Amino acid sequence: MTSLPHVITEIPGPESQRLHAQRLDAVPQGFGVALPVFIDHATESALVDVDGNRLIDFASGIAVTSVGAANPRVRDRVAAQLDRFTHTCFMVTEYEGFVRVAEWLNAHVPGDFDKRTALFTTGAEAVENAVKIARSHTGRPGVLVVDEAYHGRSLLTMSMTAKHHPYKTSFGPFADEVVRVPNANPLRGQGAAYALSEIERTIDEHGADAFAALVVEPIQGEGGFVVPAPGFLAGLRRIADAHGIVLVVDEIQSGLGRTGALFASEYEGVAGDLTLTAKALGAGVPISAVTGRADIMNSAHVGGLGGTYAGNPLACEAALAVFDELESPGFLDGVRRMEQVIRERLQPLVDDLGPVADLRGRGAMMAIEFADPESLVPRPDLAQSVTSACHSAGVLTLTCGTHGNVIRLLPPLVIDPAALSAGLEILVEAIRSVTTADAREAAA
Known part of the structure; x- marks a missing residue:
């Protein structure tokens, strides 16, 4: 399915790396970038880079492309x-x-x-x-x-x-x-x-x-x-x-x-x-x-x-x-259903994993915060590790928060349900893998 992630090179791939090198010679370093890939085209749910990798979009350009990055209307x-x-x-x-x-x-x-x-x-x-x-x-x-x-x-x-x-x-x-x-x-x-x-x-x-x-x-x-x-x-x-x-x-x-x-x-x-x-x-x-x-x-x-x-x-x-x-019939109902899906998949992580301190938000504006379970000291390292794992697997996520310890989910409001499910599965696996490795390291 064209809405599901499809990774055929490392991310960023060779063509994105080549273009990024040109960017460094043309654009001041003050412009940061969450993931240095260059996009060729988009669907309602995904971004396809110049190397042919298809990334599920959980960022929407920081909530800009809420109706999709290639909306026909x-x-x-x-x-x-x-x-x-x-x-x-x-x-x-x-x-x-x-x-x-x-x-x-x-x-x-x-x-x-x-x-x-x-x-x-x-x-x-x-x-x-x-x-x-x-x-x-x-x-x-x-x-x-x-x-x-x-x-x-x-x-x-x-x-x-x-x-x-x-x-x-x-x-x-x-x-x-x-x-x-x-x-x-x-x-x-x-x-x-x-x-x-x-x-x-x-x-x-x-x-x-x-x-x-x-x-x-x-x-x-x-x-x-x-x-x-x-x-x-x-x-x-x-x-x-x-x-x-x-x-x-x-x-x-x-x-x-x-x-x-x-x-x-x-x-x-x-x-x-x-x-x-x-x-x-x-x-x-x-x-x-x-x-x-x-x-x-x-x-x-x-x-x-x-x-x-x-x-x-x-x-x-x-x-x-x-x-x-x-104003399309059922549009906002669909966004509220997205929240239900996200909560069903992510709430167990808050219950099971100590460093997953909170799941919060409304609709398709949801976030997971990582912090020490006792002191609530922020854990930006975990948020960054999870984000990196998602990027490698073909899911574009963003961090936020004063301490950079929050992963925010901003999928397009028109995302295909299969893409949402696939992206959440990758995110859940990344969180479980990163927090398990962190627990082992702390116990060593």
Whole structure:
């Protein structure tokens, strides 16, 4: 079956190695790579490299190609737009696709209030513009962010991101007026009540009129796919309302069907004043959005928002194709079934293997954390060894987490069930093999 892994050379193979050597002579070393293979083409479930190896895709370009890396709806709509024109700049002359994307997001983003949507190009741009809009609306400078958060690589979003290396190392000084508060991380014993009380204390310490925005991922991405303790997001909503702070929900990685709901915040019944989308929004064609309360969105002056490529016509058509996929009958039901399959295969590892500390997530946004069973000291070495074993066997997985000790699963939401099953089998075998070898070494 074309959806199953097929490894015919070492990975990376000779042709990928040759191209990677050329890359090193052309591209700065600051661009890292999870697996140095060059892709020739893709299916709904797999990536085929230039050596003919077929890899099951459990990464989706870090949740970008959620409807597959070669989706025919996306291809057809983008191709049709290419025949018309590639770009005009929406701030110079307008085009309908921009409006249609904004209308869909206004209708589907959580929140029973009048909305407006601004389109941009990258997730970091969406975060930056949300902060700009919140500052314009409130007249305040400060930004509250949650521990272990990831929000981007620009100066402001680096400042908002918690993980220092590799995102912030040697790149300072960073932006002022960013204050970090605790997350409600269940595995680490940080419940909602504790985290919310600390956030209230921080606001009291600085003064409520210091903060324009409180920015939170409903499920953390790079921070380790941490699902906050129940009540945390609702508590943030109450705190924001009480102090006149704009609640910004960063759904850049978790949104648009990834968790089995259109938006992860729906599980907690919470609507942000502003909600951010990117990644899956364009299925690989760069586009991002800030959607929120009309009065807040309209607070920025004319000319204050924009960008040359913001809401590019090709990207808008890609987004409209993504919306068509999301509205297909049974689409989100299928994502929720994926979670059931993943839990059935991986939960026994948490029960049987001490270093497998946690299985968490929602929908097709799942993760396994490796840590010492007694102290919960992170074990990034195990995560990396498991990832390497999966890569060699033809399954593309990614690590994440502040300490690099988490393997995250981000399969395409349209993955073939046989490919999902085969990939999980390889992952389970890799985890059992690596943890068994580690136990033997510790006992020696």
